[in-house]
Amino acid sequence: MIKKDIRSIDSLKNPEELGLTPLQPLDPDNIQDFDQLLQAMEKTAFNGRSLGEALNVLEEMVSDPDCLVVGTFSGAMTVAKMGKLLCKMIDKGWINVVISTGALMAHGFIESIGLKHFKYEKHKMNDQELFKHGFNRVYDTLEPEINFMRAEDIIHQVMQGIDKHEQLSSEIICRKIGHYLDQNIPGPGILKSAYQQNIPVYIPAFTDSELALDIATHILLQQENGPTLQPEDYPPFPFNPFLDLFSYTKKITESKKTGLFTIGGGVPRNWAQQVSPFLEIASQRLENMQLPLRRFQYGVRICPEPVHWGGLSGCTYQEGVSWGKFTPREQGGKYAEVYCDATIAWPILIKGLQDRLTRKDRDR
Numbered sequence: 001m002i003k004k005d006i007r008s009i010d011s012l013k014n015p016e017e018l019g020l021t022p023l024q025p026l027d028p029d030n031i032q033d034f035d036q037l038l039q040a041m042e043k044t045a046f047n048g049r050s051l052g053e054a055l056n057v058l059e060e061m062v063s064d065p066d067c068l069v070v071g072t073f074s075g076a077m078t079v080a081k082m083g084k085l086l087c088k089m090i091d092k093g094w095i096n097v098v099i100s101t102g103a104l105m106a107h108g109f110i111e112s113i114g115l116k117h118f119k120y121e122k123h124k125m126n127d128q129e130l131f132k133h134g135f136n137r138v139y140d141t142l143e144p145e146i147n148f149m150r151a152e153d154i155i156h157q158v159m160q161g162i163d164k165h166e167q168l169s170s171e172i173i174c175r176k177i178g179h180y181l182d183q184n185i186p187g188p189g190i191l192k193s194a195y196q197q198n199i200p201v202y203i204p205a206f207t208d209s210e211l212a213l214d215i216a217t218h219i220l221l222q223q224e225n226g227p228t229l230q231p232e233d234y235p236p237f238p239f240n241p242f243l244d245l246f247s248y249t250k251k252i253t254e255s256k257k258t259g260l261f262t263i264g265g266g267v268p269r270n271w272a273q274q275v276s277p278f279l280e281i282a283s284q285r286l287e288n289m290q291l292p293l294r295r296f297q298y299g300v301r302i303c304p305e306p307v308h309w310g311g312l313s314g315c316t317y318q319e320g321v322s323w324g325k326f327t328p329r330e331q332g333g334k335y336a337e338v339y340c341d342a343t344i345a346w347p348i349l350i351k352g353l354q355d356r357l358t359r360k361d362r363d364r
């Protein structure tokens with residue numbers, strides 16, 4: 001005879017006696033700003049709740065005076081016109097380090113010099129015709145080839161002002177571009193804001209970008225006998241990516257706490273996070289070198305990729321604990337992960353943070 005596992009009435013628990021948190025319907029009549037919207041979403045479910053919880057973590061992270069906030073950015077966010085969100089985070093001091101794909105910074109640079117992107121209308125446009133007329137498509141947006149030509153002219157001007165013997169890295173090149181923008185171009189720009197606020201911008205996969213291609217053409221133009229791809233004819237070009245790694249690691253070791261704000265994933269996210277294993281490796285394997293170990297104590301990530309695909313973009317903060325990259329929640333780590341298109345969630349989150357901090361400043 002099989003004994004059935006049937007619950008008795010006496011075994012049922014009262015959720016209020018157990019201290020469970022009740023959810024609440026989202027009432028638009030009680031919402032006056034984005035902070036209130038996210039507070040209401042926090043009491044709902046699914047990714048709405050995740051976004052509401054993300055604001056709480058982000059507010060605590062940017063308000064912690066001991067926390068160095070690292071922002072990592074991938075995807076076509078500047079083509080998607082999200083550049084001013086990043087400028088706002090830099091200008092407000094909500095981010096202290098920027099790590100990005102080269103493409104995101106290249107398209108942002110184009111926007112910062114006053115050039116435009118345009119709407120792709122799929123029912124009226126043909127990709128072969130777009131190529132013929134110099135329109136590069138990024139999903140539903142067009143980047144005119146003439147934009148890249150104008151940008152290249154400015155990059156050549158920047159490079160001509162650099163001593164050919166100066167050691168360069170992506171951080172140093174981005175700072176020099178930011179300086180040029182600050183001195184010559186009106187209006188906002190990511191690299192301009194980073195330069196003005198003395199915030200480093202690292203592009204780990206630097207040669208995977210239009211900025212690097214422009215620098216490559218500049219290098220070829222310096223060849224004595226004319227441009228060629230023969231290695232023996234390359235002029236010396238002192239670019240050292242390890243300068244980025246050591247510069248970033250130094251900033252991490254000098255901080256008391258670290259937090260991570262991530263849009264997307266890919267190389268910027270992993271390069272930012274690998275600093276913890278690097279510090280551990282260096283301390284364990286190098287004699288006479290003891291470095292402070294650092295784990296991220298805060299984290300907010302917006303990315304649509306689910307964890308089960310196995311890519312770096314989908315890796316959870318909990319998984320990162322096993323690598324020594326993140327402080328476990330049981331030891332005070334505070335994290336929020338939102339599975340959503342960043343062009344939807346990021347503006348709502350930043351506007352909510354603006355509204356919340358403005359209200360708190362007003363109420364003091």
